Amino acid sequence: MNLILFESTETDRPLPRADRRAVHIMDVLRRAPGDTFDVGLVNGPRGKATLVALGADDMELTFQWGPAPPPAAPITLVVGLTRPQTARDILRDATTLGVREIHFVRTEKSEASYAHSSLWSSGEWRRHLLTGAEQAFDTCLPDVTHDLTLAEAMAQLPSGAVRLACDNYESPGALGEVEVSREKHYVIAIGAERGWSARERDALRAQQFSLVHLGPRVLRAETAVLAAVAILRAKFGLM
Structure with a gap:
């Protein structure tokens, strides 16, 4: 991890030696008392942070805070509910790229059982956001939902946002050809592993989504998410 993240409630008490962050401080960063990171x-x-003292069971740290990082890019993801391992990759890597919101939605072609995975019920999903932010040397975590239908998610999208839905079959143009403005918010909708149904394409169009494609090759859901976000970030001048 390039940045070690802490919750505000953790900074006034010792960090247990068994904590993954303590292990990283000791075994990877190789910090000793008096060292900073x-x-x-x-x-x-x-x-x-300064490692002040190292005990048998925990370590004492002090913190000096600077400015906050810039806000995440004005990008919201709407993704058809994927299998848990794919969702883990999307949570981590979309956070690393810096999106503001991720909504995993139930679609006609996604498996209903995915919504009941321990990834969501145990709260594990948040750990992947932390991993993504730590990789990016950032502190901002996107807002995430996983229990909405596509229609419910569309009803909650930012007003005035530019709406784009990736589709391999009926899109007239490429995402890379879309003109963008850093003053606007962008929503990118990407179907689950089997894509959108015909009825969902109609629903997306009815909600002012423009269908776009990522080229002639069929991509995995997690790859399509990364490609779409990277294209927008590049057009914003952020890559």
Whole structure:
């Protein structure tokens, strides 16, 4: 991890030696008492931590905070509910690329059982956001939902956002050909592993989504998410 993240409630007590962050501090960063390293407060500032003392069961840290990182790119993802391992990859990597929201939605071609995975019920999903943010040297975590239908998610999207839906079959043009403005918010909708149904394409169009494609090759859902976000970020001048 390039940045070690802490919740605001964790900074006034020792960090257990068994915690993954303590293991990283000791075994990867090889810090000793008196040494410093980069830290961040979840959805807050970045700064430096100092390893003050090392006990048998925990370590004592002090923190000095600096400015907060810039906000995430104005991108919202709407993704058809995927199998848990694919969702893990999307949660981590979309956070690394810096999106503001991720909505996993139930679609006609997604498996209903995916919504009941322990990924969601145990709260594991948030750990993948933390991993993605730590990789990116960032503190901002996207807002995430996983229990909405496509129609419910569309009803909650930011007003005035530019709406784009990736589709291999009926899209008239490429996402890379869309003109963008950094002053606008963009919503990218990507179907589950088997894509959108005909009825969902009609529903997306009815909600002012323009269908776009990512080229002639059929991509895995997690690859399509990364490609679409990377294209938009590049057009924003962020890559």
